[in-house]
Amino acid sequence: MWDSEIRAMASAHAIIASSVFMATVVPAVLVENFSVYRTHLVWLYSVCGAVAAVNVAVFGLLGVSPPAKKHTLLVKSCLHFLLFLSCSSSAVVVLYGALFWSKSTLETFSLSVLLSTLTTLRCLCVLGPNVQAWIRVFSRDGAMSVWDTSLQITAGCSVVGAWLGAFPIPLDWDRPWQVWPISCTLGATVGFLTGLVAAPVWIHWHRKQLTYKSK
16 A cells, blocks of 8 residues: 555656656747746746646645545635745745845745745645644654655755755856846755655655554
C-alpha cells in the first residue's frame, strides 16, 4: 500500500514539475523577446498559473483532497489563500527588507503570490481549509501520511530556496538575476522542484518509520 502511494506521489510530482518546465517553454514561443530575466513577471505568473492548475487537477484526480461540500470548500480555500497571501506579503517585507510601498510593490507582491502558490495551494488541495490539520502537519512529528510528509518537504524547500535566493542581491556582481526579486523567485522555484524530487525519495527511504508513526 505504501509503495503504491509513493509511486502515485512520484508520478504526481513529475507532472507538477513538468508544468514548471512548460510554463517556461510556452511563453518563450508565444511572447516576443521573452526572457526569465527581462520579462520576469510574465514568467512568474505563468509558473503560478500552471502549478496551480496542475495541482488542483492532479490532487482532484488522485482523490487526495478531503471530502467536503464543493462550494463551501472552494470559498473557504480561497479565503485561506488570500489570508496567507497577505501574511506572506508582510513576511517578505520583514525578512528581505523590501519596501512594500515603493516602486517594487508589484515585484514584492508577485513573490508573495509565487510562495503562496508553491506552499499554501498544495496544502489546501491535500488538507482543505482545516486549520487543525495544518497545525498537526507542520508540527514536529505531525505527519500521518506520505502526503503530509510531502507537504512538509516541498513547503520547507520552497521557503528555504527563496531565503537563500536573497543572499546574492546586495553583492556588486551586476548580474541581471540580482534584480529584486528575481533571485528569490528562482530560488523558491528551484527549492520547490528539489522538494518534489526529494519527497518521494525521503519517504521511500524512511517508509518503515512513517508506517510505524501512522499506526
